[in-house]
Amino acid sequence: MPNPVTDRTKLRAARRIVVKVGSSSLTDGHGSVSVSAIDTLTRVVSQLYHGGAQVIVVSSGAIAAGFKPLGLDRRPRDLATQQAAAAVGQSRLMAQYSESFWKHSINVAQVLLTAEDLMRRTQYNNAFRSLNRLLNLGVVPVVNENDAVATHEIRFGDNDRLAALAASVVKADALFLLSDVDALYDGPPTRTGARRIANVSADANLSHVTVGDAESEIGTGGMVTKLQAASIATDAGIPTFLTSAENAQAAIDGHDIGTWFESRGQRKSARNAWLQHMAVSRGQIMIDDGAVEAITVRHRSLLPAGLIGVTGTFEAGDVVEVVNAKSMVVARGLTNYSVNELPAMVGKSTRQLRTELGPEYDRVVMHTDDTVIVKQTTLTR
Secondary structure, three states: OOOOOOOHHHHHHOOEEEEEEOHHHHEOOOOOEOHHHHHHHHHHHHHHHHOOOEEEEEEOOHHHHOOHHHOOOOOOOOHHHHHHHHHHHHHHHHHHHHHHHHOOOOOEEEEEEOHHHHHOHHHHHHHHHHHHHHHHOOOEEEEEEOOOOOOOOOOOOOHHHHHHHHHHHOOOOEEEEEEOOOOOEOOOOOOOOOOEOOEEOOOOOOOOOEOOOOOOOOOOOOHHHHHHHHHHHHHOOOOEEEEEHHHHHHHHOOOOOOEEEOOOOOOOOHHHHHHHHOOOOOEEEEEOHHHHHHHHOOOOOEOHHHEEEEEEOOOOOOEEEEEOOOOOEEEEEEOOOOOOOHHHHOOOOHHHHHHHHOHHHOOOOEOHHHEEEOOOOOOEO
16 A cells, blocks of 8 residues: 655655654753643644544653652663663653543553564564554554663664654554754754755765764754664655654644655565564674675575675574675675584585585575665764
């Protein structure tokens, strides 16, 4: 089914949309959660909802909501205190969302995820089934990273990425990123002469764009994380709109504000989105330039003749990264061989391998159907 959201004026046409709002857009000048900000957000979401859309809200703010009750005046730096603030703040945040949405006759559900929940294929599918069922029951899921148990080592890192992955999981028509910045600019917005970039085409090169990435006292996201989220979503075939929370109403009304990121071709399957962005890689397969062209340009399967070397600890069926001779990741996919089998196959044709090792080696290293291409995005900070 074609995506009904073809440009910025068609946001109201979305049948399924993910709206992400950051901590800085939900808090007042003292770091406390702003009731008026949540009321404004829910009013905009309710218009989409009552217009026929299924909506997921990805909301930061749990840690910020725990500041005041714990007597803190800024975001804690140590993990244990962050987790404590999140545990206290999440219930307060959800209570406010429930109250605000109920004014518009909308039920909400709390959905807390960790990166590990989406790393494993079975749990990834479970997340889809749960979110999909909530949406079909007319509920607005309010999704957040489970900061009370997430660790520095295994986490999404920011809710921008979580929002993009959620959009991919539920096959959303659009991703709506609400920030404290009204658009992407060709330089720091505070710099004299900085110009808004209204549209980012599917094949755009953003290497000329200079962005900052400093964390605020309230949240963790910066423009870099938002561009990474837009890249994840658009690569999955989901157009993305970036603007400030205060411009949300004008955005859904189709005004020329913010930045619109075009989707890259057809919608990607949930399986391929999982392969590219969430599945844990167990190792790397290095290939030569000819093999790089074969799998990335001609979309062929990876053959043993193109192998240079392997690293890691993996078995047949595991997810691995495919890198070029400069160690740059060009693809990810499911390998048909273990790390112990591949060294003997380096540089050899399948015919040679069939003769030397037996007929069971007469198959590709990685089938094209089990491979996703990794596109490189370059930004200047």
